[in-house]
Amino acid sequence: MIMWFPRTRNPVPENAMHPYLDQPGPLAFAHRGGALGAPENSLAAFEQAVALGYRYLETDVHATADGVLIAFHDERLDRVTDRTGLVAELPWSTVRQARIGGTEPVPRFEELLAAFPEARFNVDVKAAPAVGPLVEAIRRADAWDRVCVGGFSDSRLAAVRAAGGPRLATSLAPREVLRLRLRSLAGPLLAGRRAPWPGICAQVPERHRGLPVVDRPFVRAAHRLGLQVHVWTVDDPVRIRALLDLGVDGIMADRIDVLRDVLAERGCWTAGSRGTTSGSDTP
Numbered sequence: 001m002i003m004w005f006p007r008t009r010n011p012v013p014e015n016a017m018h019p020y021l022d023q024p025g026p027l028a029f030a031h032r033g034g035a036l037g038a039p040e041n042s043l044a045a046f047e048q049a050v051a052l053g054y055r056y057l058e059t060d061v062h063a064t065a066d067g068v069l070i071a072f073h074d075e076r077l078d079r080v081t082d083r084t085g086l087v088a089e090l091p092w093s094t095v096r097q098a099r100i101g102g103t104e105p106v107p108r109f110e111e112l113l114a115a116f117p118e119a120r121f122n123v124d125v126k127a128a129p130a131v132g133p134l135v136e137a138i139r140r141a142d143a144w145d146r147v148c149v150g151g152f153s154d155s156r157l158a159a160v161r162a163a164g165g166p167r168l169a170t171s172l173a174p175r176e177v178l179r180l181r182l183r184s185l186a187g188p189l190l191a192g193r194r195a196p197w198p199g200i201c202a203q204v205p206e207r208h209r210g211l212p213v214v215d216r217p218f219v220r221a222a223h224r225l226g227l228q229v230h231v232w233t234v235d236d237p238v239r240i241r242a243l244l245d246l247g248v249d250g251i252m253a254d255r256i257d258v259l260r261d262v263l264a265e266r267g268c269w270t271a272g273s274r275g276t277t278s279g280s281d282t283p
Contacts, residue, residue, distance in 0.1 A: 018200045019145035020120055020169045021228065023055060023270055027250035028263060029122055030054045031233050032073060034256035039101035040080060041071050043115065046107075049256055050116055053271030058122040058232075058252050061109050061130045068092035069109045069133040075126065081106065088129055109134070113141045122171075122203075122230075122252075125151045125160060135163040144168060150203050161198060171203040172227070181213060184221035201228040201249070206239070219247045237262050 021027075033045025034054070046057055060073040064087055077083045077090075083098035098106050112121065121143075125134055138147050149160050150171035157173040164170075172180065180202055202222050204213045214231055222229045230250035234240055240251055240262045253259040263269040 018148075018169045020148050021200065022145075023120075024268075025228070025249045026244060026263065026268060027056050027228075027230065028054060028256070028259050028269070029056045029058045029230065029232070029250060029252035030256045031058045031252040031254050033057065033059070035254035036257060039104050041073055041107070042100045042104035043107050043111070044104050046112060046116060046119075050119065052256055052260060053269070054256060054260075055118065055270075056120045056122060056250070057112075057116065058124070059109070059112065060124045060126050061134055062087040062126050063130040063133045064092045064095050065089055066091045067129075067133050068095070069130060069137050070095060071107045071109050071112055073124075073126070088127060110137045110141060113137070113143050113146070119146070121147050123147055123149050125149055125153075125156050128153075128156055128159065131156060131159045131163060135160065135168070138164065138168065148200065170199045171201050171230070172197070172199040177202055177204055177213075180221060180225070180227070181218060184215075184217040187217065197225050197227060199227065201230050203230040203232065203252075206231060206234070206243070214243065214246065214248065216246050223247070235259075241266075 030049035032040040033042065034049045036048050038044035038048050041059055049057055059071045061069050062072050062075065063069050070087065072087060074080065075088065076086055077098050080100050081098040082102050087095060095106055100106060123134065125131060134149065138144060144167040148169040148171060151157050152174060154173040154175050157170055160168065161170055176199065206214050214229065219229050228249035230252065231243055231248050232252035233254055234243065234251050235253050235255040235258055237258055240259060243251060244266065251259060260269055
């Protein structure tokens with residue numbers, strides 16, 4: 001017989017003490033606001049996530065041709081809106097006319113910061129022109145404790161860190177994740193060696209190009225270095241439970257109802273404060 005005893009909380013890694021991580025884990029992230037019927041990365045999607053109790057919201061940012069920072073995943077409007085064109089080549093006056101899913105306006109990132117003042121935002125910076133506007137938006141909103149920046153580019157994350165300074169939380173860059181993975185595979189050979197790590201967390205998929213990334217040695221190696229481990233994007237309750245058993249510190253999901261239910265069944269769902277919302281910036 002297999003006996004299972006629920007855990008109330010995963011331990012917080014010793015050095016992962018940035019104010020962004022002020023909520024007991026495991027952290028639940030609403031990926032692009034979640035997928036409960038509202039279009040991705042829309043104000044309506046984030047409102048649903050916050051109403052469900054989510055405090056950690058994941059989004060993406062691009063900059064328009066005139067430097068307006070928008071919460072939007074693709075480089076083009078085509079896939080999810082009723083307009084077409086490259087975001088970086090269009091002015092905000094054009095992008096603001098687009099409707100996600102034909103109904104929802106494209107939100108500015110600063111609009112989200114203002115709409116959900118109690119929320120934490122995990123931001124994937126999608127292009128180099130978005131780096132400056134992102135750091136400036138965080139500075140204007142004094143949101144240093146509320147934003148963690150990640151991405152799939154070593155150069156973009158280096159630029160974010162240079163512009164934001166030590167107050168800005170970031171996840172590990174791709175080469176840093178690889179370095180951590182190799183360290184985890186080396187095991188005891190590197191157990192006692194600590195090198196500087198610029199991020200507060202490793203945000204990774206379960207697998208990359210068919211090879212496993214997240215396993216018990218990876219989680220242990222990250223925790224020894226004071227880094228949290230956040231895994232994206234996981235919607236299968238069986239996989240969510242398996243990852244929690246490995247000791248991961250956060251999970252990003254589109255099915256935010258499923259993730260919430262799994263955490264609740266284990267007694268570790270922490271509903272966030274419900275921030276007020278403001279009207280969207282529409283013409």
